[in-house]
Amino acid sequence: MHDFQFKDAELFAEKIPVRKIIEEVGTPFYLYSANTISNHFKAFDSAFEKVPHTVCFAAKSCSNIAILRLLAGLGAGMDIVSGGELHRALLAGVDPGKIVYAGVGKTKEEIKYALETGIMMFNVESTQELFAIDEAAEDLGKKARVSLRVNPDVDPKTHPYISTGLKQNKFGINIDDAFEEYKLAKGLENIEVVGIQKHIGSQITQISPFVDALEKVVNLANRLRDEAGINIQYLDIGGGLGITYKDESPPHPRELAAAIVPMLEKTGYTIVFEPGRLIMGNAGVLVAKVLYTKVNEGKNFVIVDAGMNDLVRPSLYGSYQEIIPVVKKNGKPKIVADIVGPICESGDFLAKDRTLPTFEQGDFLAVMSAGAYGFSMSSNYNSRPRVAEVLVKGDEFHVIRRRESYEDLVRGEEIPAFLK
Numbered sequence: 001m002h003d004f005q006f007k008d009a010e011l012f013a014e015k016i017p018v019r020k021i022i023e024e025v026g027t028p029f030y031l032y033s034a035n036t037i038s039n040h041f042k043a044f045d046s047a048f049e050k051v052p053h054t055v056c057f058a059a060k061s062c063s064n065i066a067i068l069r070l071l072a073g074l075g076a077g078m079d080i081v082s083g084g085e086l087h088r089a090l091l092a093g094v095d096p097g098k099i100v101y102a103g104v105g106k107t108k109e110e111i112k113y114a115l116e117t118g119i120m121m122f123n124v125e126s127t128q129e130l131f132a133i134d135e136a137a138e139d140l141g142k143k144a145r146v147s148l149r150v151n152p153d154v155d156p157k158t159h160p161y162i163s164t165g166l167k168q169n170k171f172g173i174n175i176d177d178a179f180e181e182y183k184l185a186k187g188l189e190n191i192e193v194v195g196i197q198k199h200i201g202s203q204i205t206q207i208s209p210f211v212d213a214l215e216k217v218v219n220l221a222n223r224l225r226d227e228a229g230i231n232i233q234y235l236d237i238g239g240g241l242g243i244t245y246k247d248e249s250p251p252h253p254r255e256l257a258a259a260i261v262p263m264l265e266k267t268g269y270t271i272v273f274e275p276g277r278l279i280m281g282n283a284g285v286l287v288a289k290v291l292y293t294k295v296n297e298g299k300n301f302v303i304v305d306a307g308m309n310d311l312v313r314p315s316l317y318g319s320y321q322e323i324i325p326v327v328k329k330n331g332k333p334k335i336v337a338d339i340v341g342p343i344c345e346s347g348d349f350l351a352k353d354r355t356l357p358t359f360e361q362g363d364f365l366a367v368m369s370a371g372a373y374g375f376s377m378s379s380n381y382n383s384r385p386r387v388a389e390v391l392v393k394g395d396e397f398h399v400i401r402r403r404e405s406y407e408d409l410v411r412g413e414e415i416p417a418f419l420k
C-alpha cells in the first residue's frame, strides 16, 4: 500500500495535490511519502519482532540524507556499499553501531574511514579484502569486526542483472570455501569474526530462495561452531524481498517471517536484515510533464521531460513502471503509446507499447514505484541537471534536494592552461 491516491480526478501525495507541488517545484521531480516509508519499515520490522534483530536499510536504493534521517529515526541501521554512503549515513545521524558495509571493491581509504567510524561490521567478499581490512585495522590500532559474505549458490529467480547469489556472480565467497576462509579469518590478528552474511538478489517474489539460502547459511554457522569453535553473533540475511510493480504478488514480510522465523529463532543469533526496494520502491514516484506528442509510422510517442538519465530501470532491466495521469480527464480515448524521454538514445523510454489514456501536450504524469533505484541511479547524461527530490508528510512538503543548476553541472571542471 502507498499514499499516492486519487481524490476524484486528482492525484494526491498523502494530503497534498501533486499539482500543487508541480506549481511550486516545476518538473520533473521525485516525490516520496514519509508515511508510506514509515509504514513499510514498521511492517517489516514488526514482522520479525520475535527474533532479536536490526533492520539495516539498503542506502543505495534511495540515499537522500532526509530519507536516511527519517529511517534512522524509526530505529533503522544502514547497509552501505561505499564511503560516500557512509558519509551520507553519518550526516543523517545514523548510529554507526548499526551500519553494515558490503561491496566487492572496498578501497583501503574506505575501509579506514569505516574503521574510524566504528561500524557494526564489514561484510567481506574476498580473501584479499580480508587481508586489506586486517592491514588497515593494524595501521589504526583497531580490531575490525567482520562477517564473511557467503555465496550460497541459490537461484533467486529474478532478473539476471540483480541476481547475486549464484556461483557465477561476482559477489561473496563460495559457500563451499567459506569454512576454510573463516578459519583463516579467525587467525588474523586484527580481525574479529562476528557474523555471516548472504544476499542473493533483488526483486525476489518467492519465499523458497530465501529458505534455501538460509538453510545453507545456518548449516555453515553450526559447522563453524561445532568444528572450528567459531561463534558468531550476527546472522545477516540481506535484502531482496520484491514489490508489486505490475502484477507480481511477492510475499508480505509477515509471510516471509512465518517461513523463516522458526529457523532464525533456534539459532539465538541477532538477525540483520537489509531491505531497500521493499521500503522505498512504492514510496516514491517520478513526476514529469508531457512536452510533445507525435506519431511516427503509425506509432504513438509521448515525449516527456524525464528520461533514462533520471530513471534508468526501464532501459536497463526492461522493467515495468506504471504510468498514471496527475489529473484524470473524462472521456479521453485510450491509445497505445511509448512514453519516451529527451535523451538521444533509442533505449530512452519509460514505457513501451503501453495502453494509456490519451496524454496531451502540457499534461502531467506520475511514473509509479520509482522510489527505489530511481534517483540514486540517475546521472547527468546529455548534460541534464539531476531532478529535484521532494518529501511529503501529511499536508507538508519539503524539497529535500534542489534541482541541479547548469553551474552544478560543470562544478569541478577546468580548462587547462595549454588550451587557453
Ligand SMILES: *Cc1c(COP(=O)(O)O)cnc(C)c1O
Pocket: 058, 060, 061, 079, 081, 102, 103, 199, 201, 202, 203, 238, 239, 240, 241, 274, 275, 276, 277, 278, 372
Ligand atoms: C542492494 C543490496 C541490498 C538491498 O536489496 P533490495 O532488493 O533493495 O532489498 C541488500 N544488501 C546488499 C548487500 C545489497 O547489495
